[in-house]
Every structure is written in structure tokens, then in C-alpha cells.
Amino acid sequence: MRDTPLSNCERDFLLKAIEEKKRLDGRQTYDYRKIKITFGTDYGCCFVDLGKTRVMAQVSCELVTPKESRPNEGIMFFNLELSPMASPAFELGRSSELLVKLNRQLERCLRNSRCIDTESLCVVSGEKVWQIRVDVHMLNHDGNLMDATSIAAIAALSHFKRPDVGIQGDVVTVYSAQERDPIALSIYHMPICVSFSFFQQGTYLLVDPCEREERVMDGLLMIAMNKHREICSIQSSGGIMLLKEQVLRCSKIASVKVSEITDLIAKALENDKKARKEGRKCGFAESMPQERITALKNLETTVEMTDLTKQASDIVEGVETPAEMALSPVVPAPGVGQVGAGLQNAWGLEDEEDEEEEVDGDEPEVTIVAEKRGNKKKGERPVVIISDSEEEEVVILNPESS
């Protein structure tokens, strides 16, 4: 499906507003939208809301043979999906430029930065290691997918617990969650991506662009950093020329934002751990707010029930008693059994075709609603259909009755 095109008037207005340092939702230049992090019932499932952008990450693990070049290290596998429910511009199965870009950036940010200790994932060197797989799904696209993805991925990895493994000689036993407590991954640091969008050839800068701002931007700078002020990756796209001071300024802003977001993730993990320990219900269903529109709410709907009992008793009396049913199974010969054969058709179809096809002359049960409607039929009235279409007239072809 096609996405709504951006009109000239919107583009001009957005650029004019940015020149006056005004954003559509009233944020300041360096403000992030409201970030909400929730976890699912399983370990390793994380939802992140960045304003209206919504992303889900799920971590899972599997025992596989390691790569030949690195026999004592575990494997990290990342997979991003742009679901069509996120935006009408995303089509399922089609690998778009955006998807490739996001995938590469996520891999660079998490794998190349070595934020997870992969050597601790080794079980038997050269034979069995853990493969950690991170699947990220976009649920709603309102701009800045990369930031939301990186937050979701690292939060899910911090939340994840892998099964415990015991080695005795040559025998490797994987204990289930009930037998032994699962173990968390060892994470050295949390790299988080911060996106900067540039307008008017680098003159104006906005942090955390929303979808409409992304459409009019000239270029994007993504800096992945951790809270120890170490840059994990920088990527500039859109082909704009950036000055050295601009890049340095962006990295300073990024370090401030990253430390705030890391605190937020840590707090969310704390809350989840506490909730699980206290035995409270935790997970996706609990984290969904009760969104009720309380204006215009009618407490009760009055429904007319006066003649309902009479209607019901009429229906019950009007029903034909079903024919005697043979005890099933019927055994006509040793070794052969018939179940349900030769009985009355109880489906109650009222079509004329079916009546004609009944060779035995059994009367099918007519549906009761149709009967009642038939009783109440008023005279035929002319019906006017207001429509332009020449195809409105419906013609029913009846088969020849044999």
C-alpha cells in the first residue's frame, strides 16, 4: 500500500517552524519524547514506546556449533522486521533500504562493540556454544526507529536469562527453568543509539525526529554511545557536510541523553525484578493501560426484553422433535461399523435447492428466525437505492427445477 505523499504546504510549514525553533508537538530542540519500557512475561521480551513509535524485542537462545575461526565464543544473531502494521509504506517480505540500514546499524552497535561477553556463552569449546538471537519487530512507526530499536534490544538482552548447563565428562545437560534457575547474560556495557536530524544543509539540528520531521530532513547522524562516554559507532547518512564542531557538539548531547536513558532502563529492570520477586503479575497484559474514553460514556444500555420470554417459549414449542436416532455404531457385518448413517438431516438449511435435492422427502428443519420473519412480512414495498453504480441491480439465477 502506498504511504500518504507529503504535500508542499506541509514541507514548507515544517521547515519554517524549524527555523523558528518550533516543533510540531511543542518539544525543545534537544528533547526526547516520552520513553516507556515494559517487559513481557518471558525473560527477554521487551516493549519500548518512544512517543508513538512502538518496538518489540525478543531474545532467545539455542545450542549450536561455533564458528571455526572462533571456537570458544558464542554467537549473536540480530534480526529486524518492518511489520506492515507499523506503516503503510512497509511491505512484508520486501527488503527495503531502510531495513538493511537498520539491521547493519543494530549489528554494529551491539556486536562490534562487544557489549556481551561471548566467551561466557561457550559450553564445550569447538563443539557447543550458545547462539543468542535478538528479534526486533516494529509495531508503529512515528519516527526514530533506530533509537527505539537499540533501547529495546539492550533492555531485552539485560532482561534475558539463559538455561543453566551442567557438564560431566562428555555429557552436557541443559537444565530447564524448573530444575535450576536460569542465568542472566554478562553484559559489560549498554550502548544506546541517539539520532540527530539536520535541516537546511546542516544549519538546524533536532534530536529524536518524529515521522514528519524525518520526511523533510536533509541528513541523519546516529551516534551509539554508552554511559561511560565511549562511542561505539557513528553513522552519517543523507550525504550532508558536517563540521567538526557540529559532530563534537552532537556527541556531547548524546552522552547526556545516553546516561538518562541508561538510568531509565536500569529502573525498569529493577521494577520488573521486584514485581517478579513479590509474585505480582507481570508481563505485557499488565503493562497495557486501561484506555477508556470516559466522556460520552453510557453506563447501561436499555434493551427491550418484555416479550423475550414469550418469543423464547414460542420458539421452543414450534420446534419439531428430532426423529429417532439409531444407537450408534450400527454393526451390519462383523468388522464393519456405521456411525450416524441414515438419519434425518439436522442442519436446518432452508434453501430451495436443498429441498429439491432431498430424495427421501425428509423435511429439513426450517430455521426458526426465518419462520418468524415470514410471519411478520408486510406487503412488498418499492425500495429506492441511491447509488451511481450501474452494477447495483442484483439478478439471481435459479437452477432449473428437475
Next chain:
Amino acid sequence: MCLRVSEEEVLGIVLEETNGSVDEKIICGPGLRRNGDDVVVCKSGVLRHKNPNLYWVDSQQRRYVPVKGESVIGIVTTKSGDVFKVDVGGSEQASLSYLAFEGATKRNRPNVQVGDLVYAQFLIANKDMEPELVCIDSSGRANGLGVFGAGGLLFKGSLGLVRRLLTPQNEILKDLEKLYPCELVLGMNGRLWVRAATVQKTLIVANLLESSENMSAQQRRTLFKRVADGNL
């Protein structure tokens, strides 16, 4: 079962005559469908009635289906031959002929570029054909239709919000008039366009309209009052 007017509807309910006059013609509006001799509800919402015989169902919907005679805001996507293709938010793009503008002839073409906003009316809109728009009325005058949009902001709301804003003498617009002078174009496809004196005021009006969709009258009045006092 019969349900009275202005109550919540459940899909599939058959409406019955409650006022007794059997020979009257009733007009079924959106949300109702004739099924044999009965009128059945096919959208969930609140049943409304307008005298003498018009019934319809008010529902919450954001996706637009083109209907003949409605005025919508469209975005021009391509120019090809004698026809513009306009996106109106429906399943298909609508076509708008070069000649359907006031004072347009084969030699005197209208000044319409790709990406412009047009306020147009549906000439043809049914489920079997591509919808067609025109920017003139039956006597050949523009009457408010045509290209517009410089300097304003286009945003999206639900169809119900636009219908509420289009009812004559409605509260929201009355409150808005007292606030700032502004220009407003409402398309029945859920698109709204605002222009006020400054960028800041335009943004404020746009945000107010978007948020007044789910607010009760009291909440809305408090919000408008806060803005008028200069606190936002």
C-alpha cells in the same frame, strides 16, 4: 429487539418501527443496511435520528471511503495527460481533470503542481469505478473549491471529529473563534488545514483541535481557557 435512538448499537440488530406508521419511507444513512424487509445495523456506534425519517449510526472511524458530493482535501501526486491524480486517503487515487477548475480552458491551464493541496468535491464515487473530483460546482463557479495551502499546516483527525466541526453552531469552533483569528479548511476525509497569524499560533490551534476529539466539553473549555490566558 428494538433499540431506541441515541443508544449504543450492537452489530446485526434488526431495527423495528417504533412509531407505528408503516407506510412511511425511511432513509438509511451510513451504518445501516437494508436486508430484505428489515433494516440491519452494520457498524457499531450510536444510533441517531433526524426528523422526519432519517436514521444513521455515528461511529469512530479514521479510514475514509469516497462518497459522492463530499468535499475533501486532496494531495496532487501526478500530472498525466489531461488529468491530475489526487490522493484522498481512500483505497484508490482520485482523478481530477484540468478543465474542472473555474475559468479553465484547453489553452488556459490551471496552475497546479505536484504536491499541492486541493479542496474538491466528488463527482463520481462508488465501489466500482475510480473516484473523480471536480473543483467547480454545477454552475461553473469555484465557490471555495480549488488549490490552496500556502503557509498553513495540514494534519489528520478522525472522520467523526470533522463531522462534529462541520455541524452548524458547534461549540468547538465557537470557542476557537474567541481565541485567535485563523483560517480553517475541513476535508470530510479526516484532513484538516489550519493557518493563523504566526507559526506558534498555528501549531497551538492544530494541537487543540487534535486533542478536542476525546475530551468532554468541560475539559475542552478549561484547556481553551488556559491557552487564552497565555499559560501554554
